[in-house]
Each structure stands twice: as structure tokens, then as C-alpha cells.
Amino acid sequence: MTDLAVPGKSAAVVWFTGRRAALGLALLALALLPLWMPGSYYVNIASQILFYAVFALAIDVLLGYGGLVSLGHAGVFGITCYTVAVALGAGYGHVAAILLGIGVTLAGMAVYAVVALRATGIGFLMITLALGQILWGLAYRWISVTNGDNGLSLASRPAPFGLSLASANAFYYATLVVFLLSLALAAVFVHSPFGAALRGTRDQPARMNALGFNVFLVRFLACLFSGLLTALAGILFVYYNQFISPQALALTASAEVVLMVISGGAGTLLGPIVGAALVVIMKNVASAYIVRWNFLLGAIFVAIVVFVPEGLVPGSVRLWRWARRPRGKSGGKAAP
């Protein structure tokens, strides 16, 4: 197999030699996590990290690989959550509710994409922000369906193959399966010819058009894939909380996931996962010890922007290479 990427620079996903061993160890650690965590509280936090990582991957497909910054994705996420909650409330089973959630989200994402893709850059960002606010407004004001500010509750979690997901451990394993599936899907997607086309439209859209690519359609289909990942994250979120309210669709929720991607490293697969872990841990763990945890989170983001502007994962790779560079005897400068 020929690696077409820039040698040594595409390895942000797994950034050291023996990456298969590292991947195996990571999988083992994730599989055994409930055994070595001190309690169900931390297992629940791990579940949150995993479904936010799926959500961040959805954003990363557009932001990192497509160059499209969406500030309304929490609205799309909310479509899934409300569809599942409303379907369950209407008496549908879990399978039907989940399928409806995915279907309605993809339909909603198609409309969202057609409207938002009329522009790129700052225009795309502003349109998605507006669409996100419209969806938030609907969740807030369409009281007959969404119950407004009071939100909707779910009576139970599903029990696939007779296995109840009521406990923290069981839900964690279900989340882990969906996370790994989403990560595998994203990995296949970004390394495919279509993924290459998407990156091309990010870097040189006019050139891609001249080469024979339908830039709009490439971006539209990427939005649908992002919508699929968003729907998967939304399903996990709504079952985890067994509750959905307009707060989940707010602008801050969209911005938070964009920050996860940017802080971890846009355009990498590991970056959004690291970013999701950072934000979720800060929100849930650091906030228990530090009252002004938002201040700390902000300081961390500032530090990331200053020291590793490309994000924690690619930035760590760069710093690691810099530390391992060949040095001369006297000055410590790189050898020629």
C-alpha cells in the first residue's frame, strides 16, 4: 500500500511508532475502564467523554476536513434528542425511536446544509449560527411538542438483546461500542477518495471544480455524514440524561464542541477525542474542586492557542519531534 500523505506528518492520529500496540493498549484500557475507575460517577464521566467525542468527530468532519465551521450543530443534535424523546412519549419502541431520530436528523441536516452551503467561511459560520438559534427557539417556544423550558423526560433506557443499560457500566459499554463504530466510520471516511475530495475542497475549491469535482455535492454529503455522527451522539446523550431541554441546543453548546475540536486538533481523528476529554473533565471533575472552573478552562484554551495553535494532538507531535531533533555538540541547534 502506498501512503500518499506527507511522510511523517500525517501521523497525528497515532503519533509514535508501534501505533498498533498503542491502539491495542488504549482499547484494552477502555474495555476495562469500569474495573479500574473508583466508582460509577467516573464511569459516567467516561461515557460523557465518549459521546461528546462522537459529537466532536461530527464537527471535525466539517471543520477539520472540510474547512466549514458550524456554530449550529447543537441544533442538529437537538433534533435527534427531541425526536427520540417525542417518539418514545408517543408510544414508539426504542428501535423505532432511534431510527426515527437518525432519519429526522438526516432530513433536518439536508435542509440545514442546503441553506448553509450557500456560503463558505464566515458566511457559513453565520448562517449555521442563525439556523442553530432557530432550532433552539423552536425547542424553547414550541411548547406543545417540546414542553418548552421544562424539557422532556425519558422513562427508561433501551435494553438491546435483553441487556439493560440502566447501570452506569452497561451504559458505558453501549457508548463505547457506538464510539468505536463512529471512530471506525470516521477513519474510513477521511482516508477514502471522498475524504480526499473533501480536503481538496477545503484547500482549493476553485481548483477542485476545475479538476472535475462537484464541490457543493462533496460538501453536502460531508454534512450528511456529520449529521449521522451527530445523531449517534444525540441518541447517546438523550439516553444518558434521560432528559432533553432547550439548553442542549444553545449556542454555548455548539461553541463548546467547536472548542473541543480546535483545542484537540482539527483535521485529526484523535484531536476531537482529546478535546472532548479535556472539556468534559474540566466541567465535571475540576468544577468539583475549583469554583471558577470556567476561568481555568479559558486559561487552558488560551495556553493551547499560544503554545500549540494547531491543537493538543498535532502540537504534541510537533513538540515531541522538536525535543527529539538531532542536536549539535555546542549550541543545541538541529544538525544539518
Added chain:
Amino acid sequence: MTALAVRDLEKSFGGLRVTRAVNLAVAPGERRLIIGPNGAGKTTLFNLICGEFRPDGGSISLFGAELTGLASRRRAHMGLSRTYQIITLFPKDTLLRNVVLSLLGLDKRRWNPLIRLDAQHDLVDKARAALARVDLAHLAMRPLSETSYGERRRVEIAMALAQSPRLLMLDEPFAGLSIDERRDVQKLLAGIPRDVTIVMIEHDMDVALEFAERISVMHFGEIVVEGTRAEVVNHPRTKEIYLGD
């Protein structure tokens, strides 16, 4: 049948008429040079032919097939490839990946999200062959950002040739090149087979006049002189445009 037929092509930007009833007929296999002072409308004409601008009037056809109004991506699928005056490539990628992207543009696999691009050996082999054609096979795995300006010009040409075009549009392919690099590109262009028709804009008269069989001189959006090298060079209007009264 003409390879490229442009009839009464008009384009204005606001009150400025950039092309005025331009007519052009390029025969299959011909090497046509379009010259003219800065601001004559040469690049606008290129962008109209390639579909990056929509004309206000007139028509364009490629081997008898109507192109007017078609998106540039459709023109690529009909056999029209181009290079840019300002190099427009993918600097984060290797040379090989740049050319693979070019091949992918005309390949149905570009829509496939389930296969690995690296594993498409036929595309990779074709891309390597295209790079070998421009003497860059040895740099295939080098990031584009680590190559010289002249090498990038050759990558642009490799990407265009990789698409096996029927009409190749070259927008100032010698711009910014050193004497040695010009010689390399000149040799490369001379080696392109006759089943590819070439239309070129160029300011370097020494290399361009040697390359072209027929020349069109543009001035203020119009083609004012057209003919063989000798006819154009000796035409009083050409002298007037380039040397003044």
C-alpha cells in the same frame, strides 16, 4: 471540426468591457498562443473558456460540443484541463497526492467513502507515470511545500496531463521560472503529443513564439491580429501595441 470555437464572446465587469466580441477558432492538435499587454483580457478569456466566469454573450464549443453555461467541472469531464497563472495546488500534500487528486476528479471512485485511497494502485501508478513525464518521479513523496517554484509549475502541468485532456489551457506556464527551468518546461511542452490541442497565454516571447504555430494578439478585450508567427510579428498593429506609434 475545430477543437475550440469561441464566437462573439462578451464579458463585462460593471462598466468595464473586458472581452469584446472575441472570436477564436483553434484546430485540433494546434499550438495557439494568445499574447497581449497586461489588462488585454487574456486571463478573463481563459476563465470564460474554462467556465470560471459566465459570459454575458456569445458561445464556446469544444470539438463541436457546446460548453457555454456549463460548470467548469463538467468541462473537465469533456476533456478540458488547465493550469493557472498563480499556482493553485495543494501545498500540504505530496506531489503524488496532488496528481492522484487530479486523476480522481474524473474517476467515479471520487464519491466512494468506503475504500482507502492509498489502496487504489491504478490511480497511484498513473500518478507516478504523470510525474515521471515531467521528470518529478523522484520527488513523488515530497510535500509540495518543500519544492521549488519551477517544480510546482511542472506539477501543475503533470496534473493537467494526467487527465488526458483533449484541450490543454496553459496560463503563463513560464512565469517566474529561471532560465534553466524555462528550458525544462519548454522541452516538456514540446513533448506533448499532437492529440492534445494547446492554447497558451505567455509573456515570454522568446519561448512562446518558438512554441506556437498560430498567434492571437489581444488588446482592450479584442483579438486585433491573428496569424502565423511571421505574420503576427511583422504586423504593424502588433508593433504599435508593443512598441507604440
